[in-house]
Amino acid sequence: MTLRYALLGLLTRKSQTGYELYQTFKQQLIYVWSSTHSQIYKELNLMEKHGLITYQWIYQEGSPNKKQYTISYEGEKKLAEWIVHEQNRPLKMKDQFLIKASSFSVISKSEAIQLLEEVKQREYDVYLQTKKWKEETFPNAPSHKKTGEYITAEFGIRYAKMYVDWCDWAMEVIKQADE
Amino acid sequence: MTLRYALLGLLTRKSQTGYELYQTFKQQLIYVWSSTHSQIYKELNLMEKHGLITYQWIYQEGSPNKKQYTISYEGEKKLAEWIVHEQNRPLKMKDQFLIKASSFSVISKSEAIQLLEEVKQREYDVYLQTKKWKEETFPNAPSHKKTGEYITAEFGIRYAKMYVDWCDWAMEVIKQADE
DNA sequence: CATCCCATGTAAAAAGTTACATGATTTG
DNA sequence: CAAATCATGTAACTTTTTACATGGGATG
Numbered sequence: 526m527t528l529r530y531a532l533l534g535l536l537t538r539k540s541q542t543g544y545e546l547y548q549t550f551k552q553q554l555i556y557v558w559s560s561t562h563s564q565i566y567k568e569l570n571l572m573e574k575h576g577l578i579t580y581q582w583i584y585q586e587g588s589p590n591k592k593q594y595t596i597s598y599e600g601e602k603k604l605a606e607w608i609v610h611e612q613n614r615p616l617k618m619k620d621q622f623l624i625k626a627s628s629f630s631v632i633s634k635s636e637a638i639q640l641l642e643e644v645k646q647r648e649y650d651v652y653l654q655t656k657k658w659k660e661e662t663f664p665n666a667p668s669h670k671k672t673g674e675y676i677t678a679e680f681g682i683r684y685a686k687m688y689v690d691w692c693d694w695a696m697e698v699i700k701q702a703d704e
Numbered sequence: 705m706t707l708r709y710a711l712l713g714l715l716t717r718k719s720q721t722g723y724e725l726y727q728t729f730k731q732q733l734i735y736v737w738s739s740t741h742s743q744i745y746k747e748l749n750l751m752e753k754h755g756l757i758t759y760q761w762i763y764q765e766g767s768p769n770k771k772q773y774t775i776s777y778e779g780e781k782k783l784a785e786w787i788v789h790e791q792n793r794p795l796k797m798k799d800q801f802l803i804k805a806s807s808f809s810v811i812s813k814s815e816a817i818q819l820l821e822e823v824k825q826r827e828y829d830v831y832l833q834t835k836k837w838k839e840e841t842f843p844n845a846p847s848h849k850k851t852g853e854y855i856t857a858e859f860g861i862r863y864a865k866m867y868v869d870w871c872d873w874a875m876e877v878i879k880q881a882d883e
Numbered sequence: 884c885a886t887c888c889c890a891t892g893t894a895a896a897a898a899g900t901t902a903c904a905t906g907a908t909t910t911g
Numbered sequence: 912c913a914a915a916t917c918a919t920g921t922a923a924c925t926t927t928t929t930a931c932a933t934g935g936g937a938t939g
Contacts, residue, residue, distance in 0.1 A: 527800050528898085534807030544918050555794070557802040564899060566920060587908065589918040601810060608804045608811050613822065615734065616799040617927095621706050623736040623795075623859060625787045628713035629852040631780060632787050637851070643792065668882040672816070673808040676874045680802060687866045695855045703847040707926090723890050743927065745892060766936065768890040796899095 528568055529577075530611075531558050533604040536578060536596040538674065543569050544591065553658070555651065556684045557677055569594060577603060626695070634699050641699075645692035652685035707747055708756075709790075710737050712783040715757060715775040717853065722748050723770065732837070734830065735863045736856055748773060756782060805874070813878050820878075824871035831864035 531554075535546055546569075547562045569592075572578045577600035580592045596604075622644050629637040659678040667675050710733075714725055725748075726741045748771075751757045756779035759771045775783075801823050808816040838857040846854050 526897095527798070527803055531803045531806070534803065534810075537807060537810055542918075543920095554806070556797050557799055557806065559796040559798070559899095561900060562918090563901085563920075563922095566918095570920090585918090588916090589906075591918060604807060605810045608807055608819075609815055611800075611804075613819075613826075614800045615826075616797065616801070617738040618735050618795065618797055619706070619738070620736055620795040621790075621793045623856055624706055624710045624713065625790075626859075627710075627733070627736065627852040627856040628716060628783060628787055629855070630849050631713075631716055631784045634848060636788055640787075640792075647792075647794075666877055666881065669813060669878070670809050672878055672881055673806045676808070676870075676877060677802055677806040679873070680805075680870055683866050683870055684863075687862050691855075691859055691862055694858070698845055698855060699848070699851055702845065702851055721890075722892095738927095740928065741890090742892075742894095742929085745890095749892090764889090767888090768934075770890060 527558070528560055528564065529572060530604055530607050531560075532565065532568060532572065533577060533596055533600050534673070536594055537601065537604065540593050540595040542583075542591045542593055546594075553655070553678065553681065556681050572600070576600075629699070634702070634704075637699050638696050641692050641696050645689055645696075648685050648688040648692070652682060652689060655681045655685060706737070707739055707743065708751060709783055709786050710739075711744065711747060711751065712756060712775055712779050713852070715773055716780065716783065719772050719774040721762075721770045721772055725773075732834070732857065732860065735860050751779070755779075808878070813881070813883075816878050817875050820871050820875050824868055824875075827864050827867040827871070831861060831868060834860045834864060 531550075532546060535541070535549055543562070543566050547560070547565050550558065550560050550565070569578065569580075573580060573594070576597060578594045578596055580594045583591050583593050585591065622640070625640060626637075655678060659675075659682060662678070663671070663675050710729075711725060714720070714728055722741070722745050726739070726744050729737065729739050729744070748757065748759075752759060752773070755776060757773045757775055759773045762770050762772050764770065801819070804819060805816075834857060838854075838861060842850070842854050842857070
């Protein structure tokens with residue numbers, strides 16, 4: 526059910542298509558919630574049937590037509606209710622690389638360092654990209670209306686930065702460890 | 705399949721039961737990989753059938769009997785192979801609270817701050833607990849044999865610390881935001 | 884006296900992933 | 912000329928969650 530509220534939340538920012546919502550998950554919310562386009566399209570159809578959102582077809586020449594979704598009054602009411610009253614659940618992480626890292630003792634030091642180098646690069650790219658987006662989108666701290674977007678962007682930046690720094694630290698630890 | 709290798713990795717540290725493995729996921733690996741006991745018991749049974757692990761019953765009086773699993777040579781070989789050659793997948797996060805945070809504009813500033821305060825406390829507890837465990841378990845940087853455990857513990861500490869600091873920052877942002 | 888801990892499992896339901904499907908336009 | 916982007920969807924499959932099941936011992 527959380528996906529439903531994640532989508533409702535994004536639709537309070539502006540009316541948008543399933544495709545755009547998916548892009549936001551991939552680009553701005555990787556450290557918040559992950560989803561796939563097939564899941565999002567399915568959920569949007571259900572949400573529309575439940576009256577939480579409405580849509581209108583936008584006809585385009587050249588590009589495929591698209592469905593622009595708008596949150597309903599009912600949807601906004603349910604969202605606010607959920608945020609305040611739904612019991613908090615612990616986060617769930619699935620980080621394949623950290624599973625590998627937790628077993629670094631079964632591979633060589635040089636192989637471990639190479640894997641860390643690759644992941645560091647990946648996280649550093651995310652860091653730069655998210656930081657750039659946040660600085661362009663919010664040159665100053667925004668009003669309460671945009672706080673949600675602002676603070677989650679900052680979370681992403683801090684997460685990626687923490688990951689990069691940890692990679693550097695871990696490589697040093699491995700280099701200096703006794704065999 | 706990643707759960708399988710996560711379990712194999714933990715079994716390289718020492719022979720242990722499904723129950724103990726589940727405790728480790730809950731306590732030491734919350735920011736790495738999450739799983740449930742039902743999934744772990746099922747996977748261990750499959751892994752045993754595939755010859756990746758073996759087990760022996762340990763009979764106990766008073767407490768229920770338990771199955772102690774040990775990684776096989778085959779299992780260790782498959783694990784090392786997987787770590788080096790399995791293609792890296794991007795991490796997948798499911799953080800219900802950050803979904804709520806991303807929609808803070810639909811609730812009041814005071815409600816948002818209360819939610820942040822609760823989550824901050826939760827993360828701070830994890831921070832203290834993980835830090836204590838790491839300092840007790842590794843008074844000094846360990847040899848390569850224990851690097852995996854050491855660096856993932858450090859990751860957990862840094863993650864929880866980052867989360868706590870971000871909560872403080874976010875509360876300030878919300879307090880100072882225009883309505 | 885209720886709840887938690889230990890310890891293992893099964894079964895049903897929900898959520899999530901991957902592959903298939905279409906097709907014009909743009910980019911390298 | 913291959914691949915990526917835009918745009919939506921379905922179907923099969925895998926993974927994950929939740930509930931059910933058992934039962935003694937310890938804790939509050």
